Amino acid sequence: MAELAALQRQFYDRVVSGADGDALIASGSLEVYASMYAIRLHDALADDYPKLRSALGAEAFAALVPAYLREHPPHAFTLRELGAALPGWLRTAASPPWAADLATLERARMEVFDAADAPALTQAEAIALGDALPELHLRWVPASVVVPLAWAVDDLWSALEDEQDCFEPAAGPRVVLVWRRDLAVLHRTLDADEAPLAPLIAGGARFAEICEQLAAQHGEAAGARAAELLLRWLAAGALAAP
Amino acid sequence: MIVPRLGFGLGLRPPYYEAARAGTPDVDWWEVISENFLVAGGNPRRVLREVCARAPVVLHGVSLSIGSVDPIDDDYLGRLAALVAEVEPPIVSDHLCWSALGGHAAHDLWPLPYTDEALAVVVDKVGRVQDRLGRRILLENPSSYVTFTASHIPEAEFLAEVARRADCGILLDVNNVYVSATNHGWDAAAYLAALPVERVGQIHLAGHSDHGTHLLDTHDHPVCDAVWALYGDAVARFGDVATMIERDDHLPALDELIAELDHARAIARAPGATVRQAAGG
Numbered sequence: 001m002a003e004l005a006a007l008q009r010q011f012y013d014r015v016v017s018g019a020d021g022d023a024l025i026a027s028g029s030l031e032v033y034a035s036m037y038a039i040r041l042h043d044a045l046a047d048d049y050p051k052l053r054s055a056l057g058a059e060a061f062a063a064l065v066p067a068y069l070r071e072h073p074p075h076a077f078t079l080r081e082l083g084a085a086l087p088g089w090l091r092t093a094a095s096p097p098w099a100a101d102l103a104t105l106e107r108a109r110m111e112v113f114d115a116a117d118a119p120a121l122t123q124a125e126a127i128a129l130g131d132a133l134p135e136l137h138l139r140w141v142p143a144s145v146v147v148p149l150a151w152a153v154d155d156l157w158s159a160l161e162d163e164q165d166c167f168e169p170a171a172g173p174r175v176v177l178v179w180r181r182d183l184a185v186l187h188r189t190l191d192a193d194e195a196p197l198a199p200l201i202a203g204g205a206r207f208a209e210i211c212e213q214l215a216a217q218h219g220e221a222a223g224a225r226a227a228e229l230l231l232r233w234l235a236a237g238a239l240a241a242p
Numbered sequence: 243m244i245v246p247r248l249g250f251g252l253g254l255r256p257p258y259y260e261a262a263r264a265g266t267p268d269v270d271w272w273e274v275i276s277e278n279f280l281v282a283g284g285n286p287r288r289v290l291r292e293v294c295a296r297a298p299v300v301l302h303g304v305s306l307s308i309g310s311v312d313p314i315d316d317d318y319l320g321r322l323a324a325l326v327a328e329v330e331p332p333i334v335s336d337h338l339c340w341s342a343l344g345g346h347a348a349h350d351l352w353p354l355p356y357t358d359e360a361l362a363v364v365v366d367k368v369g370r371v372q373d374r375l376g377r378r379i380l381l382e383n384p385s386s387y388v389t390f391t392a393s394h395i396p397e398a399e400f401l402a403e404v405a406r407r408a409d410c411g412i413l414l415d416v417n418n419v420y421v422s423a424t425n426h427g428w429d430a431a432a433y434l435a436a437l438p439v440e441r442v443g444q445i446h447l448a449g450h451s452d453h454g455t456h457l458l459d460t461h462d463h464p465v466c467d468a469v470w471a472l473y474g475d476a477v478a479r480f481g482d483v484a485t486m487i488e489r490d491d492h493l494p495a496l497d498e499l500i501a502e503l504d505h506a507r508a509i510a511r512a513p514g515a516t517v518r519q520a521a522g523g
Contacts (some may be wrong), residue, residue, distance in 0.1 A: 004359045005311040007392060011352065012343045027426055028388035032456065033352065040349055074347040077305035077318040078277050082349075117283035143283065183285045 016073070044079040048110055049086065051157055052103050055166045056095065062094060083107065098151035098169050104152055108145040108178040109185050109215060115143035120181070120237035126230065134208035138201045138233075141240045143180035146198040147187075149173070154189050180238035188236070193217050194229055201239075246332040246443065248298055248484035250380045250503045250510075257493050263292045263422045267494070271298040271332075273486055277305055290329070290345045300333035300444070300484075301326065302413075308367050308381065309354040310340035319374050326375055333444055333484065335380035338364070338401055355390035355402040361407075368408035381405070382413035382441050385421040385450075385459030396481075397422070398436035405441040412437060413478065415446035416473045417465065417488075421457040430472055434479055442480045447473060447506060448488040461493035465502055470509065477510045485510065 007024060014021025022030065042065045043084050053061040072085045087107050090100035118141050129136055140146070152169040154176050160166065171191045175195035178187040190198055197210055207230065214224040214229075233239050249270030254262055264274055272293055279290050293299055305318055326334055354360045364381075372378055383401055395403070405412050414437065441479040449463030452456040465473075465487065477483075487502050 003392065004355065004357070004363060007355055008311055008340060008343050012346070013349075015348075015352075016346075024390055025388040026391045027391070028386070028456065032387040032458070033350065036350055039350065044349070074349055075345055076362070077315055077342075077347060078267055078280065080281070080351055112451065114281035114284035114286055117287070180284065183288070 007227065026179075038066070040080060041065065041074065045083050048080075048083045048102055049106050051160045052099060052104055054097065054160050055102060055156060062097075064090075064095065067093065078181065095169070098153055098156070098171075101149045102153040102156060102169075104147055104149065105157055105176060105178070105187065108147045108176075109187065112145060112178050112180045115125065115180065118142045119232060119241040121239040121241045123234045125241065126234055134211070136207045137204045137242065138207055138210065138230075139204045139240045140177070140198075140201055140238055144199045144238065145178045146202055147176045147178055149176060154187065157187075177238065179236070179238045180189050186236070193225070197229070201233075207242055230239045243475055246484060247482065248332060248422060249299070251298075251484065251486040251508055252496075252503065253302075253486065253488050253490065254293060254299070255490065255493055258496050259285075259289045259293075261496050262296070263289060265296045266496070266500075268503065271300060271484070271486075271487075273302050275336075276303040276325060280318075294329055294470055298332050299329055301329060301331045301335070302382075302435060303334070303336040304351065305341065306336040306371060307340050307342040307348075308369075308371070309338065309360060309364050309431060310342050311363065313342065314340050314367055314370055315342070319371065323375055325460050326377070333380060333411075333413075334375060334377065335382055335411075335444065337384055338381045338404065339384045345419055351384050353384060353386040353388060354389070354400075355392040356395040357398055358395075361400060363397070364404050364405045368404065368410050372408070372410060374487050374518075378401045380411035380412050380413040381420075382415050383418050383448065384414075385418040385457075386427075387413055387425060387456055387458075389426050392419045394405055396436065397428075398433040402436055402438050402441070405438060406507070410441075411443040412441045413444045413446060414442050414476060414483070415448070415488075416447065416476050417448040417450055418459060420469050420472055421450050421459050425456045428469065432476060434465075434472075437480075442483055445473070445476060445480070445483050445485040446487065447502075460491060461488050464498075465505075470505065473506065474509050474512070482510050 010021045010024055013039050015028050038156055044061060045065055068086060068089055072089060074082050087100050087103040090103050116151035144227055150173055151171055156169040174192045176187050177190055177198060193214060197213060211222055211226040214225050218225045251271035251273055252269050254274045279286050337351045340354060341348040341350060341352055379505040381404060401412060419430050419433050422428060423433060447465045447469060448461045448467055449456045451460040485506050487499055489499060
């Protein structure tokens with residue numbers, strides 16, 4: 001495959017990196033392929049990160065795409081994976097400090113969109129457990145991601161969703177739960193006492209453990225607070241059926 | 243070669259999901275881009291399940307990279323095999339092209355040099371894919387914007403030889419023939435004449451854009467008159483092969499695509515069109 005391999009390497013380097021390759025061709029223009037490559041990958045990332053693009057501006061977003069692709073060229077058969085490393089890459093790039101968090105939230109929503117289906121635990125099913133409820137292992141539905149953030153990009157996300165102007169989000173740690181109920185992708189910023197519970201539930205904690213965790217903060221009111229949160233999660237369709 | 247007689251279909255794109263789920267008597271079958279449904283769940287999988295229950299669904303892939311010197315992506319092929327087992331499509335197809343090198347994906351359909359070496363690579367890989375899937379695949383002729391100095395086999399003869407040696411089928415994209423013939427000064431009629439009738443199992447029709455120096459296969463316009471005329475020639479040679487309209491951008495109302503599909507039906511039923519004997523599914 002020596003000649004074919006050499007041709008394909010030269011073609012790839014010309015199209016992706018702008019190296020010389022015109023000796024390969026008898027007619028036409030390799031620039032057509034180079035242009036389509038750049039446009040297609042830019043557009044795929046823009047589709048996956050519409051809020052980030054709005055927040056940074058189309059020009060700034062377009063400028064960061066080639067820099068990202070130099071470090072993270074497409075490696076998967078599906079364009080779905082093209083932007084998987086973008087949130088992490090933004091933490092090292094010359095971009096606003098909150099940009100990585102906004103990308104993290106958008107990526108989580110994208111992953112949840114077509115994650116595995118599973119029935120949600122209903123309130124009736126939970127109530128039917130009766131005395132066995134403390135032993136129930138709580139788990140988020142498979143189509144969910146717990147997203148720790150350092151900036152209030154959930155507020156920025158909502159503003160951009162409502163087509164308001166971009167603003168710099170406030171700094172401050174928070175945890176956002178992203179999940180899918182039926183076909184709708186949802187996210188919610190967790191309450192201060194709820195946030196530490198999210199990774200426990202991701203690990204399949206028993207309801208009794210959730211109550212114990214809350215006791216440190218709420219004392220005798222922990223049971224009532226645990227019940228309130230459980231009803232909230234059940235109503236949201238965020239817990240998986242056992 | 244076994245050619246399923248499916249009639250006239252459309253590409254299943256998100257604006258048409260609801261109509262396809264409800265059932266569309268004017269669309270005999272749907273083609274889906276395989277990669278868009280190689281996901282775990284959510285709406286894409288629901289739509290696929292529901293549409294499959296109503297009409298035949300064929301799988302059209304863009305990631306086999308059948309002409310690359312890279313080995314076949316086993317992860318991709320395994321997922322495709324699972325989708326094939328689930329959907330049981332009458333047709334599974336991909337493109338005569340390459341789209342990955344050194345583990346990096348192009349996300350494009352890059353042209354091959356038509357050489358003996360490339361022929362051997364494609365034939366070998368088609369064999370491996372067909373063995374893994376347990377069925378024949380169809381390879382589609384690409385639109386191209388360059389020709390290589392290394393090429394010494396006309397594209398249609400190359401594709402025909404791949405089909406014969408690898409025992410696979412051909413997905414004839416009439417628009418791609420027109421685009422490449424225009425771009426490279428090929429004879430479109432000679433192109434059709436070089437393809438073995440019994441190997442052509444599906445036809446694509448689509449629109450393109452004129453960029454002055456070249457035509458670009460953009461799938462964002464209605465089928466043009468010249469491509470309709472070439473489709474008439476194709477039907478005369480290949481018969482009532484499963485035919486569909488490919489539209490991927492500037493997606494119009496479904497009725498507009500069904501009107502184009504009806505135009506294809508009229509051409510296929512016109513005097514002079516060949517009716518091939520069905521050889522089964």
